[in-house]
Amino acid sequence: MSAQPMRTRGPDRVPRNAESIAAALEGERRMEFYRELLAAAPEDAEGVLRRWWCEAMLDTDPAASRVTETALNGTLPTKSVAAAIARRQAAGLPVE
Template sequence: MSAQPGRPHQPDRVPRNAEGIAAALSGERRMEFYRQLLAAAPEDAEAVLRRWWCEAMLDTDPDADRITRAALDGSLPTATLDEVVSHRRELGLPVD
């Protein structure tokens, strides 16, 4: 089994800043993002941004419905953690 992604990663789909994240989220989720960000201590703000950036990337994934169907019907390709780490190292990507 290959650990290669089925499609290229598009990190710029959602900018990694509060404005980009908020723009990608819908009504109630956007308000929850802002609530958590405003309530966070300065040293925790980066973790809030990182968490919600991941949420925004999932929310805006054009293949989300197909991936969900594949996961539910058991046809979603999988890889071991070792395969993923090895692949990321080959590409020069962080693995921490």
């Protein structure tokens, strides 16, 4: 028996490095990213990159406009926190 990933995914739309993150952001957001990264202490730089990578991934999500539209018109599917916790527990994932 071998361990298999629960789901496979392709490469990230935005590689996890400062240059790619900056390229995915536009205008003032790109400048804000650079300001925050340059002001960060070395031990905090990884956290800055991680946060802004998440922002860049959201900004480049091809489904973003559809999700926004469905949220605004009240048709976005939702689930309860209890359902999300149960799903994570069933998958053997932490729920803290």
